[in-house]
Amino acid sequence: MNLSELIHEFILALIEPGILVGSIGTISFINTTNSSFSLGLVFTCISLLYFALNADFIAAAQLLVYVGAINVLIVFAIMITDQSVSSDSEKRGIGYFTALGACSILFLTIVCIFHKINDFYSSSIHQSEYLKLNLFEQNDVQNIGYQLLNKFLVPFELASLLLLVALVGAINPARDEDEGKDIAENKKKSFVSSTSPRDKSSFF
Amino acid sequence: MNDINSFLSRLNSIINFSTILPKIILIVGLITIVITDLVNKGKNANFLYKIFLISTLVSMGILFYQLISVIAFEDLYTNNTFNNLFRFFILICSFISVLLSVDYVLCSKISLVEFPLFKISAGLGGMILSCATNLITIYVSLEFLALSSCFLSGYTKRDIRSNEASMKFLLMSGASSSSLLNDFSLLYGFSDGQVQLDNIIDKILFSQYIPIICISAAFILAGTAFKLSLFPFHQWTPDVYEGSPTPVVAFFSVTSKVAALCLFTRLFRLIFPYLSNEWHIVVELLAISSMILGNLIVVTQRSFKRMLAYSSISQIGYVMIGILAADLENGYASMITYRFIYIFMNLGTFARITPFSLRTGSDNIKDYAGLYMKDPVLTFSLVLCLLSLGGIPPLSGFFGKLYLFWHGWKAGLYLSVTVALVTSVISIFYYLKIIKLMLTKTTNLVDTLKTYENQKSLVSSIISTKLKSSVEMAMILCALASTLSGLFMDPIIKITRNTFF
Numbered sequence: 001m002n003l004s005e006l007i008h009e010f011i012l013a014l015i016e017p018g019i020l021v022g023s024i025g026t027i028s029f030i031n032t033t034n035s036s037f038s039l040g041l042v043f044t045c046i047s048l049l050y051f052a053l054n055a056d057f058i059a060a061a062q063l064l065v066y067v068g069a070i071n072v073l074i075v076f077a078i079m080i081t082d083q084s085v086s087s088d089s090e091k092r093g094i095g096y097f098t099a100l101g102a103c104s105i106l107f108l109t110i111v112c113i114f115h116k117i118n119d120f121y122s123s124s125i126h127q128s129e130y131l132k133l134n135l136f137e138q139n140d141v142q143n144i145g146y147q148l149l150n151k152f153l154v155p156f157e158l159a160s161l162l163l164l165v166a167l168v169g170a171i172n173p174a175r176d177e178d179e180g181k182d183i184a185e186n187k188k189k190s191f192v193s194s195t196s197p198r199d200k201s202s203f204f
Numbered sequence: 205m206n207d208i209n210s211f212l213s214r215l216n217s218i219i220n221f222s223t224i225l226p227k228i229i230l231i232v233g234l235i236t237i238v239i240t241d242l243v244n245k246g247k248n249a250n251f252l253y254k255i256f257l258i259s260t261l262v263s264m265g266i267l268f269y270q271l272i273s274v275i276a277f278e279d280l281y282t283n284n285t286f287n288n289l290f291r292f293f294i295l296i297c298s299f300i301s302v303l304l305s306v307d308y309v310l311c312s313k314i315s316l317v318e319f320p321l322f323k324i325s326a327g328l329g330g331m332i333l334s335c336a337t338n339l340i341t342i343y344v345s346l347e348f349l350a351l352s353s354c355f356l357s358g359y360t361k362r363d364i365r366s367n368e369a370s371m372k373f374l375l376m377s378g379a380s381s382s383s384l385l386n387d388f389s390l391l392y393g394f395s396d397g398q399v400q401l402d403n404i405i406d407k408i409l410f411s412q413y414i415p416i417i418c419i420s421a422a423f424i425l426a427g428t429a430f431k432l433s434l435f436p437f438h439q440w441t442p443d444v445y446e447g448s449p450t451p452v453v454a455f456f457s458v459t460s461k462v463a464a465l466c467l468f469t470r471l472f473r474l475i476f477p478y479l480s481n482e483w484h485i486v487v488e489l490l491a492i493s494s495m496i497l498g499n500l501i502v503v504t505q506r507s508f509k510r511m512l513a514y515s516s517i518s519q520i521g522y523v524m525i526g527i528l529a530a531d532l533e534n535g536y537a538s539m540i541t542y543r544f545i546y547i548f549m550n551l552g553t554f555a556r557i558t559p560f561s562l563r564t565g566s567d568n569i570k571d572y573a574g575l576y577m578k579d580p581v582l583t584f585s586l587v588l589c590l591l592s593l594g595g596i597p598p599l600s601g602f603f604g605k606l607y608l609f610w611h612g613w614k615a616g617l618y619l620s621v622t623v624a625l626v627t628s629v630i631s632i633f634y635y636l637k638i639i640k641l642m643l644t645k646t647t648n649l650v651d652t653l654k655t656y657e658n659q660k661s662l663v664s665s666i667i668s669t670k671l672k673s674s675v676e677m678a679m680i681l682c683a684l685a686s687t688l689s690g691l692f693m694d695p696i697i698k699i700t701r702n703t704f705f
Contacts (some may be wrong), residue, residue: 152340152341154332155341155344158341158344158348161231165321165348165355166351168321169318169322169351169354169355172318
């Protein structure tokens with residue numbers, strides 16, 4: 001093993017325990033705030049993993065979206081709601097063992113798939129083809145930007161409109177209706193009389 | 205003279221070669237509505253609706269013009285007759301449903317601006333969905349349509365049922381989008397990284413990957429069947445229809461179904477031509493069960509909107525026969541014609557329910573008893589639309605169904621057509637029951653009808669005609685369309701004929 005591979009292995013050996021510790025912490029902390037912070041640790045370590053695997057755009061997207069938006073949202077929600085620190089007794093019912101069985105089967109499946117892919121790609125023919133693709137020379141971000149503005153222009157602009165509509169729609173149920181009441185009272189004078197059928201209905 | 209000619213020809217070429225011009229007009233309308241409301245601080249409601257109507261009308265005009273002339277090809281979305289017809293339908297739906305909703309929104313004292321905003325955005329999403337051939341565009345526009353419809357259905361936020369309806373709609377659309385996304389990722393992976401639908405078919409090696417293709421077909425079916433409310437995925441429909449405000453139900457009962465039909469047809473036709481036997485059987489099974497279920501449960505309903513929800517479930521069953529019966533010479537003519545007629549029938553029925561519920565505040569069918577004495581215009585037009593939904597001869601619903609079933613029989617779907625005929629008879633029974641209730645004179649009127657008043661419109665009419673309000677205009681338009689379309693059946697069929705791709 002030459003120096004660069006050694007450094008690579010060392011970095012991976014640093015990041016992976018971080019992910020493990022973070023995920024165990026997420027499950028087993030009793031205080032939910034602590035567990036949400038360790039979820040943030042997991043996301044950050046995953047994005048460092050992406051950096052180590054030379055996928056810089058995905059790493060940045062992971063930091064921005066998962067850590068910066070989703071995790072912050074989770075922490076806000078936990079801090080706003082009034083959480084009493086409760087400690088449940090550790091009852092190992094049937095659900096525990098079912099989940100344990102299902103997760104271990106999934107884990108074994110993933111390990112088997114990874115071994116098979118590893119064997120497939122470490123044969124020499126495929127390695128030379130893989131290197132021919134020249135993946136390490138590409139600039140991912142530039143490519144993505146280029147495609148976004150050329151081939152995928154319509155979905156891109158549509159997504160920006162979607163964001164506008166989503167913002168308006170999210171604020172609409174949540175805001176105060178004082179403005180609406182004033183305007184409605186102004187208009188009431190021009191209404192035709194007999195409000196009783198309309199008031200009776202809570203149907204709208 | 206020469207200048208005018210060259211100017212006109214340049215205008216001609218611009219309109220012809222810009223396939224996204226109708227959508228750009230809708231987007232401009234959307235932005236104008238937001239800015240106008242910001243500037244006016246919520247004072248001038250009519251102007252906003254006028255903007256919406258004008259932009260929809262201009263889009264429709266341009267689209268109609270494009271339908272007639274030959275149009276260029278673009279990469280992200282093609283422009284054949286199929287797409288254009290569906291876009292046209294969606295614009296018609298938006299237009300008519302906004303006519304329905306003006307009075308309702310002002311009367312129920314909910315905030316005014318966002319309503320046309322959401323309607324335009326849902327219409328826009330539907331239009332882009334109709335002509336998308338790119339997996340990503342399909343997904344983003346589907347989300348756009350679903351999100352706007354969800355906000356629309358939760359619009360009257362003080363009503364608990366509206367909140368429930370919007371939650372159910374959100375969950376349903378989330379589930380269907382995730383299923384579709386799963387499928388799209390399968391297709392993307394197995395076609396070696398292609399996103400365009402045409403390229404996907406070229407690249408997938410069908411002989412090699414049959415189990416994967418079957419799985420992806422199942423996912424697409426689940427995803428689109430949610431939006432179409434086919435049989436096992438129909439559970440959200442009655443609750444959402446009953447809870448949402450009535451003009452909103454009118455809008456998305458036609459718009460999202462039309463867009464979802466377009467998506468369904470395109471995906472199944474393009475991606476799985478080799479599997480046509482398998483998915484034909486499955487879709488036939490779903491169609492039969494939707495028809496049976498919709499028409500049987502509709503008999504027990506007491507709320508008008510729930511009844512219309514179940515009847516729309518059964519109508520989708522009929523339309524599925526039209527999809528299955530598509531062949532080379534006729535294209536999807538039967539399905540598109542029936543859809544066209546169905547838009548008018550359905551919107552017409554909702555156009556009658558909306559003023560009725562505004563004036564009496566009730567949705568029970570029993571409260572419609574003896575309506576003939578109080579408001580003959582409403583009764584008569586509702587009778588026409590209900591009969592057209594059922595499929596009684598001189599009205600256009602009959603011609604649509606006839607064409608549909610005839611095509612189905614010709615294509616060999618004997619079981620489906622038989623079941624469809626039987627369930628049509630059941631639905632006619634139910635519609636006639638309502639009509640009888642309305643038309644008979646009862647000695648003691650129901651309480652709600654005693655205070656029924658034939659009120660004038662609450663806002664000044666948007667378009668200065670002699671009619672009293674925009675709802676009445678929509679009513680009359682739909683009534684005329686659902687009766688007289690039967691006479692114009694032949695030209696309609698001829699237009700919808702070359703839609704096979």
